[in-house]
Amino acid sequence: MGNSTHAVANQPPPLTGYDVFGADQALVEAVRRHAPDADAARLHALGVLAGSATAQEWGRLANAYPPVLVTHDRYGHRVDEVEFHPAWHELTRTAVGHGLAGQPWVADDPAAHVWRAAAFLTWSQVESGHGCPVSMTYAAVPALRTDPVLAAEWEPRLTATGYDGRLLAPGAKPGCLAGMGMTEKQGGTDVRANTTEAVPLAADGEYALTGHKWFCSAPMCDVFLVLAQAPGGLTCFVVPRVLPDGTRNVFLLQRLKDKLGNRSNASAEVEFDGTWARRLGEEGRGVRTIIGMVAATRLDCSLGSAALMRRAVAEATHHAAHRRVGGSALIDLPLMTNVLADLAVESEAATLVAMRLAAAYRSPDAKEQALFRIAVAVSKYWTTKRAVAVTAEAMECLGGNGYVEEGGMPRLYREAPVNAIWEGSGNVQALDVLRALRREPECLDAFLGEIGAVRGEDHRFDTAVKDFLVDLSDLEGVEARARRLTERMALLLSGAAVLRWSPPEVADAFCAGRLGGDGGLAFGTLPRGVAARAVVDRARPVVP
CATH class of the missing domain: 1.20.140.10 (Butyryl-CoA Dehydrogenase, subunit A, domain 3)
Structure with missing residues (x-):
């Protein structure tokens, strides 16, 4: 037979099998400059994993099979869960396990935050969507420190390097992730226009929230920072998905957003209806x-x-x-x-x-x-x-x-x-x-x-x-x-x-x-x- 028209020529090989961190000279130099004592070996190890065909396939699969909303189980019980492809869990487990979420806050050394930034930049090249809950967990810790009691309860969970994607009581998990719920349909960025209502309960610092959040990122996280209108004005609240006794908090997932990108990550509309929450900071100082x-x-x-x-x-x-x-x-x-x-x-x-x-x-x-x-x-x-x-x-x-x-x-x-x-x-x-x-x-x-x-x-x-x-x-x-x-x-x-x-x-x-x-x-x-x-x-x- 003559030359086959199906012979593949002049095509580049896949960009896999290399160290994503080590190949980035500008990033390697930045770590040496800003955090000279940082553990570069760990960054190179993460870079090798990021450049592997296995990790690249995780990124592809997490986007090819986006999250699915499950509002009820087969018996009609409301569950309000989101199902992810196993690749999503592998990506998130790797990120959390390498300390990209809350780990830098354990020592709170500026160099630890530089190391984490380099790791985040490296691993995000595999897939970006799972970085959303990782980023929010990282960001939640300084806000939680407004209240020493809440910080003492949640910070060890958010700074842990264990991951379990199921909705369980926080104390039963090897580590937790944090999300946020600020945006509402009538206000968007103008959070002061929020209408979600927070009614004080008998116990000091506890409230019941009622309202609708237009964008709630990563709804399978374990805890959320939420803005709502308390008697004293716009206030920040801590809302757990699962209560300490293992029962589900009222966290009604109405639908998932069909987004342009960021498709591996679930963004939900959430309804609060007497949802239990704890105040973070003073009433009326939610934005601060x-x-x-x-x-x-x-x-x-x-x-x-x-x-x-x-x-x-x-x-x-x-x-x-x-x-x-x-x-x-x-x-x-x-x-x-x-x-x-x-x-x-x-x-x-x-x-x-x-x-x-x-x-x-x-x-x-x-x-x-x-x-x-x-x-x-x-x-x-x-x-x-x-x-x-x-x-x-x-x-x-x-x-x-x-x-x-x-x-x-x-x-x-x-x-x-x-x-x-x-x-x-x-x-x-x-x-x-x-x-x-x-x-x-x-x-x-x-x-x-x-x-x-x-x-x-x-x-x-x-x-x-x-x-x-x-x-x-x-x-x-x-x-x-x-x-x-x-x-x-x-x-x-x-x-x-x-x-x-x-x-x-x-x-x-x-x-x-x-x-x-x-x-x-x-x-x-x-x-x-x-x-x-x-x-x-x-x-x-x-x-x-």
Whole structure:
């Protein structure tokens, strides 16, 4: 017989069998810089697992077979459960077992939070949806510390590294996960418009909640932080799924959301009808109580978006290194090299900023705390938006193969917008930046100190700093310009990071393409003179 038309040629091998953490030079360097005594061996071990075919298959299956709502059992009893594919449980068990949920709070050492950020960024490249309950559990601990009694009860459960996905009494589980319920259909981000009612019970600190939550993330978690209107105003409450005696709390799952992405994770509409809850913090101070949780989840939005970008760039560079066109590898063609370099620069900047924020998050230094306060909103605004553009362009690098579900790129693209929407969309972040600039001058001082550390290193960066200062001097009608101001701050924050910590070729490409006025609006428009191939080689994962 002649040559078979079904012989497969000129196709790249799967991107598996490598160390996801170790292949990311920017991330490895960030850990050495911000947490030099961190256990790098554990990160490499997690990276090897993340790069394995087994873990990648878990990610595929968890999304191919999304969660299913089960409201009643076969006998007609209300159960209000969500069934997940076994792959979801393997992903979550791995994340919790490696300490990505509450473990850093055991020592509460800033370095532990840096290690966790690197692990979260690494493991999220396998699958993003299960990161939702992991992130909320991590974020719940500082909020729970508002009440020492509740913290003493729940913190050991949330910081444990055991996982059991069943609804059991909290004391019967090897560890617990936390969720949240803030959003209501009439208010959305405006949580002060919440109408869920909290009626005090006879026992001090206990309440009965009645109302409807429009978005309740990960409804199979063991405990939820919920906002409701108490007699004294909007208040935060702790709501367990299962009561101490093993009976189910009233937690009526009305339906699951049919979402664009994040499909492996269940997001539910929940009805409270006399649901038992305990007050967390004082009545009327619900937003202040919950704000610590919001700060941590915003950090994870930046880390999660950086993870999506890194995975997209890894796939694109890997494909281009193996795919040949006209006798040459795609990666060697000048225009493709420009595209890949542009994507790689964006990914590295996002990683550096996210890890810088992780280092500042639990720092005892007041300047670091002030920097985190404003920079986390800046990064949440910008990084989450750039993830959408990066995943789209990376998908295009794979051509038609990038557009089909089997390749995995569509899942990255669908996942990307969620981090921009969750925990306050773009306008919320930009207005929060304005609020910090107006009310907390120490935040601006810290930000200026951060970008000022590299002034004089690059003329394009220095010019951008001057333009930003001019913007600050004219605050007339600033609210309408809040997005533009926040964007400028994001570019300066990213520019400062790459100038301090990236190789010269990466820093030059960033400043030329983002600050120099000679870069285009689309990826692949870096100006001449940039060492694009060196940037690409730094970003490309090499499979042994």
